[in-house]
Amino acid sequence: GTPTPAAPAAAHTQSTTGNNHRLVAAGENHGLPAGGETYSARINTPQLGCIFFTARELERNLLQGTSTDVVDALGNRPLVAFTGVNTASFASGIGIGDVLVSVNGEVPADPRDASRMIRAAPRPVNLRFYSVPNLQVKRYEANCMVKYDTRTKEAGSSALDWKAKYVVVGGIIAEPWQMSMYRSRVRW
Secondary structure: OOOOOOOOOOOOEEEEOOEEEEEOOOOOOOOOOOOOEEEEEEEOOOOOOEEEEOHHHHOOOOOOOOOHHHHHHHOOOOEEEEEOOOOHHHHOOOOOOOEEEEEOOEOOOOHHHHHHHHHHOOOOEEEEEEEOOOOOOOOEEEEEEEOOOOOOOOOOOOHHHOEEEEEEEOOOOOOOOOEEEEOOOOOO
């Protein structure tokens, strides 16, 4: 990660997955919910490998149950809604629900602007994120053994009756009650 500017005496600095995390002091949060941490990610690859949405776009699925005050405070800021496996975002420790604060020191207006700025930026690109404190991100996904190609409701009697699938309930592209199955998380 990139060096973090000197933190105020009340701040705490630590290194996690190569990123510099710093507790945000009161008055530095730029209207974001207080008490979170900022961190930097330096990306050298052509693609970041994550998808951004606004909190309002995510309040029915990933942010289900998040208070309206938090959703309103996040406004149009770009929130990470998905990180692909084996991508720069995943390797950098960029978290689902984190807010992209800046791209090479410039503040993106919204998720579309963030994506445009990241694509156009020379490499390496320096990204600054804010981890919202106590943000409850709802993700229901796991590798599962499923039985779906039969009309019976009984459990399979042999290993041949079951197939390994990556199951996602809800998510960024579905209603909270919808279930999708994929060959693997990489295919999702």
